[in-house]
Amino acid sequence: MYTLSGVTKTYDQARGRITALSTVDLTIPDGQMVAIQGPTGGGKSTLLQLLGALDRPTSGSVTLRDKELSSLGDHALAGIRSTEIGFVFQGFNLIPTLTAQENVEMALDPRGLSKAERSSRAARALASVGLAERGSHRPAELSGGQQQRVAIARAIVTEPSVILADEPTGNLDEQTRDEIMDLLEGLWRDSGLTLIVVTHDSAVAKRAQRRLTIKQGSVTEKA
Amino acid sequence: MFGTYLFRELTNRRKQTVIVAIGMALAIALVIIVNAVSAGVKDAQASVLESVYGVGTDITVSQEAEAPAEGEIPQGGPSFEFGSGDGETSDGSTALSQSALTAGRGTTTFNSSALDTALGVDNVSAATATLSLTNTSFSGEIPDFAATGERPTDGSMTPPTGGPDGAGGSQFDINSFTVEGIDTDGAAVGPLTAVTLTDGRTFSGDDAGTNVAILDSSYATSSELAVGDTIEIGGEVFDIVGLVTSSSSDATASNTYIPLDVAQTLSGLDGQVSTVYVQASSSQAIDQVQTDLQEELPDVTVNTQADLASSVSGSLSTASSLVGSLGTWLSVIVLIAALLIAILFTLSGVSRRTREFGTLKAIGWSNGRIVRQVAGETLVQGAIGGVIGVAAGLIGIMVINLIAPRFTASAASTSTGMFGGGPGGSGGFPGGGIPGGTESAAASTEIALQAPVTIEIILIAVGLAILGGLLAGAIGGWRAARLRPAEALRSVA
Numbered sequence: 173m174y175t176l177s178g179v180t181k182t183y184d185q186a187r188g189r190i191t192a193l194s195t196v197d198l199t200i201p202d203g204q205m206v207a208i209q210g211p212t213g214g215g216k217s218t219l220l221q222l223l224g225a226l227d228r229p230t231s232g233s234v235t236l237r238d239k240e241l242s243s244l245g246d247h248a249l250a251g252i253r254s255t256e257i258g259f260v261f262q263g264f265n266l267i268p269t270l271t272a273q274e275n276v277e278m279a280l281d282p283r284g285l286s287k288a289e290r291s292s293r294a295a296r297a298l299a300s301v302g303l304a305e306r307g308s309h310r311p312a313e314l315s316g317g318q319q320q321r322v323a324i325a326r327a328i329v330t331e332p333s334v335i336l337a338d339e340p341t342g343n344l345d346e347q348t349r350d351e352i353m354d355l356l357e358g359l360w361r362d363s364g365l366t367l368i369v370v371t372h373d374s375a376v377a378k379r380a381q382r383r384l385t386i387k388q389g390s391v392t393e394k395a
Numbered sequence: 396m397f398g399t400y401l402f403r404e405l406t407n408r409r410k411q412t413v414i415v416a417i418g419m420a421l422a423i424a425l426v427i428i429v430n431a432v433s434a435g436v437k438d439a440q441a442s443v444l445e446s447v448y449g450v451g452t453d454i455t456v457s458q459e460a461e462a463p464a465e466g467e468i469p470q471g472g473p474s475f476e477f478g479s480g481d482g483e484t485s486d487g488s489t490a491l492s493q494s495a496l497t498a499g500r501g502t503t504t505f506n507s508s509a510l511d512t513a514l515g516v517d518n519v520s521a522a523t524a525t526l527s528l529t530n531t532s533f534s535g536e537i538p539d540f541a542a543t544g545e546r547p548t549d550g551s552m553t554p555p556t557g558g559p560d561g562a563g564g565s566q567f568d569i570n571s572f573t574v575e576g577i578d579t580d581g582a583a584v585g586p587l588t589a590v591t592l593t594d595g596r597t598f599s600g601d602d603a604g605t606n607v608a609i610l611d612s613s614y615a616t617s618s619e620l621a622v623g624d625t626i627e628i629g630g631e632v633f634d635i636v637g638l639v640t641s642s643s644s645d646a647t648a649s650n651t652y653i654p655l656d657v658a659q660t661l662s663g664l665d666g667q668v669s670t671v672y673v674q675a676s677s678s679q680a681i682d683q684v685q686t687d688l689q690e691e692l693p694d695v696t697v698n699t700q701a702d703l704a705s706s707v708s709g710s711l712s713t714a715s716s717l718v719g720s721l722g723t724w725l726s727v728i729v730l731i732a733a734l735l736i737a738i739l740f741t742l743s744g745v746s747r748r749t750r751e752f753g754t755l756k757a758i759g760w761s762n763g764r765i766v767r768q769v770a771g772e773t774l775v776q777g778a779i780g781g782v783i784g785v786a787a788g789l790i791g792i793m794v795i796n797l798i799a800p801r802f803t804a805s806a807a808s809t810s811t812g813m814f815g816g817g818p819g820g821s822g823g824f825p826g827g828g829i830p831g832g833t834e835s836a837a838a839s840t841e842i843a844l845q846a847p848v849t850i851e852i853i854l855i856a857v858g859l860a861i862l863g864g865l866l867a868g869a870i871g872g873w874r875a876a877r878l879r880p881a882e883a884l885r886s887v888a
Contacts, residue, residue: 218881226757227881247761254759265754269403274396279758281396290396326758 174200174223174334174366179232180389181218192218194389196232202333205360205367207380209394214386216370217338223368224257224336225249237333254282258327260356262339264319266311272298272322273307279326297329298322301355317348321355328359335359337369341376353379401771408744412776415737419780419863420787422726422733423856427788429722430855431846432795436715439802439842444700451521452584453681456513456671456688458503458695492534496629496662499527499573504667509692513673516687518680521583524668526576526658527649530628535567572614574628575649576658579603584672586648587639595622595637603654608633612640614650628653629661733780734863741773741871753880762876769875770868777864781857788856792846799843 176198183190192215200206210216221227222234225241234241236256241249253259258279266275276294285293298307301321311319320340327335337356341349353376360367369376377383383394405412444452484490498504510524575586579598587597593612608626615621615638625632633653659665675684681699688697745752752765 221881224757227879247763250756250759250761253757259754259757261754261757263750265750265757267400267751267754269407270400274399277396278400278755278760282759282761282764330759 173202173237174198175233175235176222177233177235179222179229179234181215181222181227182230191389193222193229193386193391196389196391198384198391200366200368202237202366203364204382205357205380206369206382206384207377208368208370208384208386208391209372209374209377210386212372215389216386219386219391220336220338220368220370223334224259225252250282254279254330256333258330258332258335260320260323260327260335260337260340262342264311264316264323264343266319266322266326268311271308271310272303272314272318272325275311275322276326276329279329283330293329294325297325300328300359301325315348316344317351320344320348320352324352324355324359328363331363332365334366334368337367339371340369341371341373349373349376397768397771400768401775404772405775411740411744412779415740415773415776415867416780416783418733418736419777419860420783422730422863423781423784423860424787424791425726425729426859427785427852427856428791428795428846429718429726430852431788431792431848432844433715433718433722434849434852435795435844435846436718438847439844440712440715441700442842451588451674452672453675453678453700454673454685454688455698456509456673456692456695457669457698458505488536490534490536492532494530494532494627494630496528496530496574496658498662498664498669499529502527502669504664504669505695507666507668509695510668510671512691513671513688516673516684516691518676518684519673520676521674522671523578523583523585524655524671525578525585526655526662526664526667527669528574528576528629528658528662529571530574530651531569531571532627533567533569535565537565572618572650574651574653574658576655577652579654584674586672587652590639590641593638593640595635597637597639598652598654602636604656605654606631606633606657607636607654609637609639609652610635611650612638626651631661730859730863734866737773737776737863737867738870741769741867742874744772745769745871745875748875749878752875752878756878756880765875766869766872769872770865773868773871774861774864777860777862777867778857780864781860784860785853785856788853789848792848795844795846799845801841801843803841 176196179193179196179198180191181193183192196219208216208219218227222229222241223236225234225236225244228242232242236252239252241252244252266272267278270278273291273294276297277290280290280293283290295304295307298304301324303318303321303325306314306318306322311322314322320343324340327337335356340356341352344352356367356369357379359365367380369380371377385392385394504526507524510522513519513522577585577587577598579602580600587609595609597609598607608628610618610620610626615635618626620626620635622635622638624635626635627633628651633651639652655668659667673684673688675681685697685699755765756762
């Protein structure tokens with residue numbers, strides 16, 4: 173379960189201080205599918221990064237399953253990211269020089285598994301997203317939808333408790349968008365993980381159990 | 396995944412990998428070639444010194460001659476005195492000849508007890524003493540003044556007669572050759588350790604006190620002498636028992652070699668020596684032996700091979716300076732440039748891979764893992780450059796050895812000399828002197844440069860390449876580690 177208490181995040185830039193999040197209090201139970209919407213620059217990605225332990229709040233605390241993320245060191249946070257959290261990015265963020273199989277294996281590398289175990293789990297993850305036959309292809313040889321599937325496989329191969337998806341369908345057409353969301357939704361239902369999706373697309377947001385809106389750094393529930 | 400990711404990244408950035416590797420290869424090749432040539436020049440200098448000081452000599456003990464003051468005529472050197480009745484007279488001419496054995500030009504003798512002192516110093520494994528002499532012969536023909544009779548009293552002039560031209564003229568020849576008095580017991584150090592016997596035999600312990608001589612082959616050839624002939628040294632006849640030649644230069648250290656005790660007696664320098672050659676028990680002990688010898692013998696000069704190397708002149712000396720200064724600085728500059736190229740390319744690569752590293756951190760890669768990845772990539776680039784550099788360096792050395800550039804060299808020492816004459820009796824040749832000037836004592840020799848390849852040079856060069864790669868990787872890795880995941884991902888949002 174995620175608990176955010178009085179979380180504020182500010183950035184100092186040349187033009188002055190920018191407040192991305194302002195005193196956010198939020199609780200997300202385990203196994204919930206949450207969609208976070210809002211205008212550009214409203215703080216959606218910042219909230220996702222705090223939830224994903226990619227950044228620390230300026231003030232307040234972020235707790236994941238009784239672990240206060242904001243007080244942990246870089247190495248501990250990296251450990252949490254490799255075991256508890258899976259990321260799906262808008263731009264896929266695959267490593268272009270590695271194959272689909274190898275991109276998925278990269279998420280298992282910090283675990284210190286044997287090559288055989290790593291390879292086996294990556295193959296199963298690719299199969300679960302329908303890309304069992306494309307493991308040897310590099311990202312440049314895959315379509316946008318297929319690349320996003322690989323990214324999802326990379327996110328789930330570590331069997332995390334949370335998947336954080338930042339505009340996962342932002343670069344995809346409508347049909348592919350629906351395919352990807354079907355996949356994510358299916359994974360959520362089958363594994364009981366917590367799925368948090370940042371999106372500006374209402375069609376995507378409607379699929380979620382719970383919808384939050386961020387505007388000018390403040391989070392509100394959408395009925 | 397480490398190896399796979401590394402290999403893929405290097406092959407993906409082929410141009411960068413090639414540039415970094417070539418830069419490193421150039422630096423490594425230069426380091427190897429400069430070091431090998433430097434070692435070759437040192438070996439060449441050592442062989443020049445060996446021809447003079449022998450194999451195994453680590454330290455020499457000598458006493459420097461005092462140069463005369465400005466305007467002062469140098470003292471010493473042979474002098475020749477003839478009485479009125481000296482020489483053989485016939486056909487109106489008197490033939491005169493005399494030879495003198497004196498201390499070699501530019502050398503000063505000192506007590507032979509220095510040899511015992513040297514042998515008593517810790518870490519001295521062998522020592523021997525020599526006496527450097529010059530045999531100078533004066534021969535000539537003068538008119539027989541006694542045969543001219545009384546002068547006419549009527550004022551008429553009688554034309555001069557006699558002499559080699561029959562008209563009252565004179566003719567003189569002065570010849571000299573070097574003589575080295577050495578220990579006949581076969582010392583492990585000294586001038587005769589760097590020679591090869593070409594005919595006859597070398598000295599044995601039984602030769603002490605006897606008039607036997609060994610000649611330098613080149614001198615023997617020019618003087619038309621061979622084993623079995625005799626040679627006059629210091630007015631006495633010596634049997635030639637052997638001929639020797641130098642393996643590293645055109646001539647050995649001296650024209651002739653005779654037993655030390657005989658040399659001392661004939662020259663009137665009993666108990667005197669001009670050089671003590673010392674061999675240390677190990678190269679690490681040389682400095683200690685030098686220090687101890689200088690303390691025990693404060694009035695003499697104690698030189699190591701390194702000190703003597705500065706006495707080697709000629710184009711070899713110029714090459715030594717060139718390699719030592721320009722060569723070393725050039726390889727340092729190229730090495731630094733190669734390192735800077737590697738660092739700049741690594742930093743540039745890290746900047747271009749900001750999103751990639753941000754993503755890796757997002758999926759759980761620690762800073763240490765990312766630093767190792769970056770360092771591994773640059774290490775491999777450095778290693779590739781090192782391997783190519785070693786190959787290029789070895790090829791360069793092979794080319795140098797094939798060309799075998801030749802240099803001139805001589806172990807030069809300045810000296811002052813004077814041919815002195817003495818007062819004669821009535822009718823004798825009036826005394827006088829021919830002042831000498833400063834001149835080189837050793838003949839120059841030509842040496843072909845050979846650059847040796849040692850495993851140490853190659854290991855050092857490879858080590859430098861790896862170190863360079865590690866340094867570039869550490870700097871690039873540090874830059875990658877400092878990337879905040881959120882900023883890295885945000886920067887490409």
